Amino acid sequence: MSKEESIKVMFTESEVDARIGDLGAQISHDYEGRELHLICILKGGVFFACELAKRITVPVSIDFMCVSSYNNEKSSSGIVKIVKDLDEPLEDKEVLIVEDIIDSGRTLNYLIPVLEKRMPKSIEICTLLSKPDRRVVEVPVKYTAFTIPDEFVVGYGLDYAQKYRNLPYIGVMEE
Ligand code: IMP
Numbered sequence: 024m025s026k027e028e029s030i031k032v033m034f035t036e037s038e039v040d041a042r043i044g045d046l047g048a049q050i051s052h053d054y055e056g057r058e059l060h061l062i063c064i065l066k067g068g069v070f071f072a073c074e075l076a077k078r079i080t081v082p083v084s085i086d087f088m089c090v091s092s093y094n095n096e097k098s099s100s101g102i103v104k105i106v107k108d109l110d111e112p113l114e115d116k117e118v119l120i121v122e123d124i125i126d127s128g129r130t131l132n133y134l135i136p137v138l139e140k141r142m143p144k145s146i147e148i149c150t151l152l153s154k155p156d157r158r159v160v161e162v163p164v165k166y167t168a169f170t171i172p173d174e175f176v177v178g179y180g181l182d183y184a185q186k187y188r189n190l191p192y193i194g195v196m197e198e
Pocket residue numbers: 067092093099122123124125126127128129130131174175176177181182183
């Protein structure tokens with residue numbers, strides 16, 4: 024059986040779209056009268072960030088950062104590396120970090136202080152998925168589309184060994 028055949032749907036494309044719509048409305052309400060600077064964490068966050076940005080009605084700018092902590096394995100190394108830094112300064116910006124998934128919390132625990140040093144006006148976190156059972160360090164997440172149990176998921180930006188990011192739904196890897 025191929026890997027593709029062993030992915031079980033957890034959230035369908037329309038369920039994900041509906042939740043992103045909810046979050047977009049909530050974020051638009053919370054930031055009314057202000058401008059929002061989205062920081063998309065590559066690569067996993069890019070599908071979510073694009074869909075979310077389309078549903079936000081306040082003025083939005085987007086920048087990208089690529090961090091790596093996972094070397095094609097399913098567990099966190101605990102070592103976070105900035106592979107590609109932001110293009111724009113953060114000074115006085117209302118920053119919203121857009122992540123694919125918060126697992127151990129190590130990536131954001133490392134990243135938040137790094138970004139705070141750049142003096143944004145505010146900084147919040149928005150994630151497509153959260154696995155609270157796996158948390159090693161606590162991170163203050165403002166917006167979560169789905170809270171899930173401790174299972175390895177792929178699709179909608181999430182990969183296993185760089186594959187399956189393009190699945191339009193979120194599925195569980197079954198081995
Ligand atoms: P953390 O630093 O442990 O919170 O891990 C965050 C990163 O781990 C995410 O941005 C993903 O790249 C990766 N990750 C964690 N859990 C999963 C999963 O279930 N599927 C795919 N990638 C995952």
